[in-house]
Amino acid sequence: xxxLEAISYYNGWAQAVAxxxxxxxxxxxxxxxxxxLHRVAALLEGRKKKPAPEETxxxxxxxxxxxxxxxxxxxxxxxxxxxxRRLGTPFQLSELYRLxxxxxxxxxxxxxxxxxxxxxxxxxxDGAFTWQP
Amino acid sequence: xxLLIQFLTNTGYYLGDWRNWTMIVVGCFFVYLAISKEYEPLxxxxxxxxxxxxxxxxxxxxxxxxxxxxxxxxxxxxxxxSGVYPSIIFLGLGAxxxxxxxxxxxxxxxxxxxxxxxxxxxxxxALALGFLPKEAASVAIIGGADGPTSIFLTAKLAxxxxxPVAIAAYSxxxxxxxxxxxxxxxxxSREERLIRMSEPREVSRVELMxxxxxxxxxxxxxxxxxxxxxxxxxxxxxxxxxxVVDRLAKTASSAIIDTATIFVGFCVGASTQGDVFxxxxxxxxxxxxAVAFSIATAAGVLFAKLMNVVLKEKINPLxxxxxxxxxxGSAREVHLMGLREDPANYLLMHAMACNSSGVIGSAIAAxxxxxxxxx
Numbered sequence: 001x002x003x004l005e006a007i008s009y010y011n012g013w014a015q016a017v018a019x020x021x022x023x024x025x026x027x028x029x030x031x032x033x034x035x036x037l038h039r040v041a042a043l044l045e046g047r048k049k050k051p052a053p054e055e056t057x058x059x060x061x062x063x064x065x066x067x068x069x070x071x072x073x074x075x076x077x078x079x080x081x082x083x084x085r086r087l088g089t090p091f092q093l094s095e096l097y098r099l100x101x102x103x104x105x106x107x108x109x110x111x112x113x114x115x116x117x118x119x120x121x122x123x124x125x126d127g128a129f130t131w132q133p
Numbered sequence: 134x135x136l137l138i139q140f141l142t143n144t145g146y147y148l149g150d151w152r153n154w155t156m157i158v159v160g161c162f163f164v165y166l167a168i169s170k171e172y173e174p175l176x177x178x179x180x181x182x183x184x185x186x187x188x189x190x191x192x193x194x195x196x197x198x199x200x201x202x203x204x205x206x207x208x209x210x211x212x213x214x215s216g217v218y219p220s221i222i223f224l225g226l227g228a229x230x231x232x233x234x235x236x237x238x239x240x241x242x243x244x245x246x247x248x249x250x251x252x253x254x255x256x257x258x259a260l261a262l263g264f265l266p267k268e269a270a271s272v273a274i275i276g277g278a279d280g281p282t283s284i285f286l287t288a289k290l291a292x293x294x295x296x297p298v299a300i301a302a303y304s305x306x307x308x309x310x311x312x313x314x315x316x317x318x319x320x321x322s323r324e325e326r327l328i329r330m331s332e333p334r335e336v337s338r339v340e341l342m343x344x345x346x347x348x349x350x351x352x353x354x355x356x357x358x359x360x361x362x363x364x365x366x367x368x369x370x371x372x373x374x375x376x377v378v379d380r381l382a383k384t385a386s387s388a389i390i391d392t393a394t395i396f397v398g399f400c401v402g403a404s405t406q407g408d409v410f411x412x413x414x415x416x417x418x419x420x421x422x423a424v425a426f427s428i429a430t431a432a433g434v435l436f437a438k439l440m441n442v443v444l445k446e447k448i449n450p451l452x453x454x455x456x457x458x459x460x461x462g463s464a465r466e467v468h469l470m471g472l473r474e475d476p477a478n479y480l481l482m483h484a485m486a487c488n489s490s491g492v493i494g495s496a497i498a499a500x501x502x503x504x505x506x507x508x
Contacts, residue, residue: 002263010269012260016253019501026355026497027246027490033347034340035239041339107332110479 067105073118076111077133080120090128093121148190152407160184160402166307173307173462176280179395180303183402199403210400213295214288216361218397219281223362225390226281226460226492227345227369228382235486236340237333240440241452245490247436248456249498251276251429255421256502262417267291270502272418275302276425277495278309278457284397285362286499290506297415299401301422309462312423313430317454317470320434325441326474328449330483341374352497358507359500363493429457433487448483455484458491 001009068075083099084091093112100108115121122130141147163181167174187206191197199206212218235241252273259269271287271294283302287295305312345367353360372382404410433453441447451471455464464484471480 003261006263007257007260010260010266012257012266012269015266015502015505016257019253019256019498019505020250022356022501023249023494023498024243024246026352027242027494029355030348030351030493031239031242033351034236034242034344037236037340037343037347038337040343041337044339045337101335109332109482110477113479113481114477 179398187403219285221393228386248433250432255425356500
């Protein structure tokens with residue numbers, strides 16, 4: 001049996017429509033659930049932390065680096081060189097990300113990607129990198 | 134002299150026919166693509182060499198072939214037909230997947246759902262071409278572009294089709310750089326391809342830890358047949374994000390997944406014995422696989438465009454193509470196409486979000502198809 005007759009006989013239309021609807025419903029539900037996860041996380045973290053006087057971490061003026069625009073490779077190299085110097089080489093890429101986050105960089109992924117593509121950040125394997133400007 | 138003739142008539146050179154030689158050429162081509170072109174070498178090299186091994190002609194009854202009881206290959210193949218290897222691969226995949234970009238932008242998950250439309254369109258097409266329902270479901274899952282899921286579902290529904298389905302699924306995954314870009318280009322304008330995605334918000338560790346539990350409960354309760362895949366997938370992920378069992382996470386994401394990948398690739402390749410593989414059905418499966426994969430890509434892109442009609446913050450519609458679960462091939466292709474249009478437009482992490490959503494979507498689809506055809 002072939003053609004439309006086979007599709008109808010084996011309930012193909014219903015299977016296809018129900019199938020795509022179930023997948024859509026499942027992932028939409030999951031999408032909604034994870035869109036609310038940050039609230040749950042905030043609630044859990046709020047309970048965990050005892051109210052304490054806020055500590056202000058002061059970063060010495062000399063160590064602050066302003067974030068370079070991602071498309072300006074020279075400025076990016078300049079800004080990241082300072083961070084890498086603090087880590088020493090070889091260093092773990094996760095450590096560099098952490099340092100970027102501490103500095104409040106908003107697009108470290110783009111900058112680090114650009115540095116990798118320019119060959120300034122050389123992978124050594126297992127997440128370790130070296131700096132070769 | 135008789136002894137010599139008897140020996141010669143038992144050699145592969147004498148026993149082989151055109152089907153074995155055809156498959157040996159195919160196997161060599163896969164090995165060539167893997168080594169020379171580096172097209173998905175982790176998959177194509179084991180499969181290609183497996184095709185060569187599986188197509189060495191032998192005297193039936195010696196317990197040598199993959200389909201002969203008590204042969205070594207038969208025991209290794211058990212991991213494929215029982216669905217053990219795909220489950221193990223999903224464990225490793227979970228331990229390798231970083232969901233932070235998906236958690237930061239949950240709406241990208243819908244693209245992973247839309248791309249599964251290819252599966253269900255192919256289901257109808259396969260039924261129309263005369264495949265039986267269980268066979269049609271096995272062929273349709275190729276549209277998910279997920280090798281382990283395809284193998285898993287086919288092992289459960291139509292084990293006799295594992296060879297062609299797996300080879301088609303993995304071949305199309307390897308051919309992503311050829312199949313997807315023309316579809317993406319055709320369905321998007323330059324302005325759309327230039328859309329930049331904003332930097333995702335930072336995701337806390339608690340969110341990352343809650344996600345596998347929420348994901349498991351939502352997805353597996355909806356489609357319990359996806360437990361063997363999604364159960365291990367989310368388990369692997371919690372090993373990674375918990376931060377307390379780094380050794381286990383590292384082993385799952387390296388040694389364990391590598392071992393399963395080696396055996397699944399090799400066994401699937403070896404299961405393509407010319408006499409059982411080269412049939413009109415296999416040709417139909419390959420043709421439908423290409424259609425499924427193309428429709429999945431197109432559905433993702435078109436759904437992204439549809440989302441842009443209602444969304445305030447536009448998303449780059451190229452990301453829809455990464456809704457298929459070929460990790461990380463399709464995400465890489467989306468990223469490269471974005472870079473070609475604008476060298477400062479980095480789409481990779483957003484595309485990986487769609488990709489990981491596609492993995493979950495195709496596993497749910499497999500569970501749904503299995504439950505539709507369980508009797």
